[in-house]
Amino acid sequence: MGHIVHYVSDDTLKEMTTYYQPYQTKTPQHAVFQAKKNGVTITGYRSKKVMFQGQNPEVEAGRWEALKAAKGSTKKTVNQHDYMPNASLYNQNTIGSDETGTGDYFGPITVCSCYVTNEQIPLLKELGVKDSKNLTDETIQSLAKTILQLKIPYSLVILHNEKYNRLQKKGWSQGKMKTMLHHVAITKLLKKIAPTKPDGIIIDQFATPNVYINHLQSEGKTLPASTYFVTKAESHAISVACASILARYSFVKEMDKLSKTAGFTLPKGASSKVDQAASYLVKKQGYACLDQFAKVHFKNTEKIATYLRK
Structure with a gap:
């Protein structure tokens, strides 16, 4: 599971809030809205930060990248067909x-x-x-x-x-x-x-x-x-x-x-098995090593601390 963060304008945040209204879920503290669409959770914060989390979040995030590019350009939008x-x-x-x-x-x-x-x-x-x-x-x-x-x-x-x-x-x-x-x-x-x-x-x-x-x-x-x-x-x-x-x-x-470098077999995917392996790796080599082994912006990085406390 990955995540992408966008920082948007006030107008775009309002537009996103309206667009995702049919998909909204319970809004967390400090957030303007939270929605779930196509397996991706989208959370818009008062700071104008918007986070896309889930499998392949770039597809949903790409919708707003395209909109931003279109607003900043006079070029004609291409036809998908x-x-x-x-x-x-x-x-x-x-x-x-x-x-x-x-x-x-x-x-x-x-x-x-x-x-x-x-x-x-x-x-x-x-x-x-x-x-x-x-x-x-x-x-x-x-x-x-x-x-x-x-x-x-x-x-x-x-x-x-x-x-x-x-x-x-x-x-x-x-x-x-x-x-x-x-x-x-x-x-x-x-x-x-x-x-x-x-x-x-x-x-x-x-x-x-x-x-x-x-x-x-x-x-x-x-x-x-x-x-x-x-x-x-x-x-x-x-x-x-x-x-x-x-x-x-x-x-x-x-x-x-990478597994040879780590000293044990690194699991594929982004499951709880991966969280456990990441916490074991951090325990052995420290958090700094993750830059070499992992995509550190994935949610798995945040879960390591939980396993280290066990």
């Missing part, structure tokens, strides 16, 4: 891009982009390449090695915890971090396969195209031509499924390295 591919694209030569590690307290975010030709699709399907979320780590390891042996062109980018935490303190949302990681991976892969050009680039959608493009523009970058955003893209495009597997394979290897 312009970035949805025709189904025939899934059987063509595509770059697919996916990420993992975003909901895990320990470990980095890994993003991978893969280029798959239409001739390779039948073999990859026959080998069992599909969404990594439906595969065990052992199967992922086996499939990843097969993909590498087939010399599928790919680009892998890893955002380690120290840099993740620096960017988060700088004010970057996790959504912006993922956007820039995908952009770097795709840009590197386009250079790697040049002069070949894919029929399309498919990104597993974690934000609306408008929010994604605004993130790019804030860093002086632009969206490559023929880029499309698809929800659960790894279930539709083999190129995204390959990227999903290689990203997860890399994440598991990075977790193994």
